[in-house]
Amino acid sequence: FATLIYAGWSIYETRHPRENQSPPDPTKKTLVILGSGWGSVSLLKTINTSNYNVVVVSPRNFFLFTPLLPSCTTGTIEHRSIMEPIRGIIRNKESDVTYYEAEATKIDYENRVVTIRDHSTEDSKDERQLKFDYLVVGVGAMNSTFGIPGVQDHACFLKEIPDAQKIRKKIMDCIESASFKNLDDADRKRLLHTVVVGGGPTGVEFAAELQDFFEEDLKKWIPGIAKDFKVTLVEALPNVLPSFSKQLIDYTERQFKAEKISVLTKTMVKKVTEDTIIAEATRPDGSKETLEMPYGLLVWATGNTVRPVIRDLMANLEAQKNSRRGLLVNEYLVVEGTEGVWALGDCTATKYAPTAQVAAQQGSYLGGLFNQLARAEDLEQEVRALEAKASQTAEGSAERKSILSEIESRSRRLRRSKSLLPFEYSHQGSLAYVGSDKAVADLTLWAEGNFASGGRLTYMFWRSAYLSMCFSMRNKILVLTDWVKVKVFGRDVSR
Ligand code: NAD
Structure with missing residues (x-):
């Protein structure tokens, strides 16, 4: 019975789009997420998108449930059964998320720009550049042939x-x-x-x-x-x-x-x-x-094996020069040699096997981390505003005491928000x-x-x-x- 209610609710949600979508906010940081696989989608599920201008870029406009892909080769499972459109995933988020069906062809870390190539038609060569404040790279990997002829x-x-x-x-x-x-x-x-x-x-x-x-x-x-x-x-x-x-x-x-x-x-x-x-x-x-x-x-x-766009990024970062298997990341999944660039899933070289399970956990970890960073930023602004207010109140007054105690309590919460825990699989x-x-x-x-x-x-x-x-x-x-x-x-x- 509970399953039926859940199914009914899910169908209702699917059929009724969210209304009142808000335009991108110029005061917010732009977070660009590359990829629509296990890592990126799990990040999208967890992150509160109202804190950032979120842009998703992927040549594949759906999430693919890869564990059942072998079953599609013989018709045990029909392929549409394991595809979930990205548009459907982002529609249910807190605020508008932009999606481009495009392939990231170059990540220019110095200038904080990603070059993306349109993928909506086979012969399209349209390119554009996306500026980012924060970037999450979850582009996965490609099949290795080890250069074996044929x-x-x-x-x-x-x-x-x-x-x-x-x-x-x-x-x-x-x-x-x-x-x-x-x-x-x-x-x-x-x-x-x-x-x-x-x-x-x-x-x-x-x-x-x-x-x-x-x-x-x-x-x-x-x-x-x-x-x-x-x-x-x-x-x-x-x-x-x-x-x-x-x-x-x-x-x-x-x-x-x-x-x-x-x-x-x-x-x-x-x-x-x-x-x-x-x-x-x-x-x-x-x-x-x-x-x-x-x-x-x-x-x-x-x-x-590593995709060309990742190989190119690695070649341009001194800290990545010795890596062969993928991007080196620290325990917070920040790409070594960068600030504000994270990577997850199969495009990284970590001690974990390149599995869906690892990528999914990394995605929800990063989602939580972005929520925490946004909370910390909000608290910082609140503390600054309270400090300004306190400076305008009379020394020793009851109002000032109450503001100071509020500053103390918010600063405590701010310290907690700033203490980030490393990723643990x-x-x-x-x-x-x-x-x-x-x-x-x-x-x-x-x-x-x-x-x-x-x-x-x-x-x-x-x-x-x-x-x-x-x-x-x-x-x-x-x-x-x-x-x-x-x-x-x-x-x-x-x-
Ligand atoms: P894999 O890396 O796990 O296995 C590839 C195999 O190919 C290796 O055992 C290697 O020895 C062999 N090989 C390489 N070159 C060869 C050659 N020239 N001739 C003969 N054999 C050769 O690859 P996969 O199965 O695609 O899996 C990739 C990743 O995804 C792994 O981490 C895997 O654990 C994960 N995965 C997990 C599941 C699951 O848990 N059900 C399913 C699919 C993939």
Whole structure:
């Protein structure tokens, strides 16, 4: 009943826009937020926007719930179910927030200006400059190819919605082409072979989703492909999911064996051509072997690298010159070598893994910090006004005593507002889907204790955790509907 009321209220809010939006206030500081991912959106949710002129810049005009992106590649989840428009997010804030669908191409720290390029049309080259008092950089990272020849041209990545759409189309393209009667055996096998490079959570979850798609739908709709369909996961390290506990790594590898996903560990991809992957495998005796794998679909999931706009900023800041992985920030997330510039999420190089969880916590920390800074500034002004008033009242008068005591109390509150606490990450755990309605979970349940579990119950937990983390009630309902739809009707095998 409570859920229904909540759902009703959320729908009412969505359908009724806020009125009386105020124009930007010239007396307020301008805060520019770059990005619309986990960090930036979590900051937007927490910050009281009436204290600043807030400007959001991102080429992606929606927040993407990335943990369910692998499910979009096979149609288990429809992509719109995990997108939340930025316009909807900012509409419900305390005061007007400006949004530009644009890409930040240069951050000029000296002049406190960001150059942004219009992204509303494909061929648009319009640029403009935004002045900022405060800047938050949350632009994320891009796919790393390690400069391996052929990857950029022939592989599919899995980071954004268009990537998932491209993969979904390519899966069906390969399968339909492989069903051509006069194709020779080697070519059919190649088209039905999907290679996933990178055994981190992205690679593992995609391989699992694809194998599910094959077992639950494709095999029934197109039985002719059943004997040759194959998924191979290639990982350079000795095991998949290196950030998970040993027992969950073993569980995942056993699970993949049972699902007939072939796992090649200690195998490093060296080159990619239009239809073949060349990899170097290390045998148990330490010797090397070159493998050639013909493929129809190649999904590249080997992690992240720094975006050009961040690389450029780092090159122009002396304090950042030695960093390779991203922006160095202090314990308050201030970019080293700057004042009034903060960074969060995957574009930073910290001791934490580049995960959604870290970025989200950094975002809400920064939101709180900006609220605190605004409170401190207000109190400072109040104290100054009271001091001026006190100087005009007679020495020893009752009015003066009352003003002085008010100054004392506000100064105490001001000191508290100025004492900022550093960012502290609280790791809640890691989850990954491993196929056949099973998931693994490495949870932090108490101060120094971990709880590792894998299986169907963990999958129920995985689903409920992700459902509860979806951005809006609309997203939750859509995701739930997608899961029910797939259970009842199966996945859509059209292109
Ligand atoms: P990752 O960095 O976690 O894993 C990439 C893997 O690719 C590594 O294990 C690496 O050894 C391997 N690799 C690199 N080059 C290779 C090559 N040439 N040949 C073969 N293997 C190669 O990448 P990811 O899975 O995209 O994850 C990125 C970040 O996002 C990580 O911090 C991850 O924890 C996080 N993430 C978490 C989840 C989750 O918890 N469910 C899901 C997705 C991403």
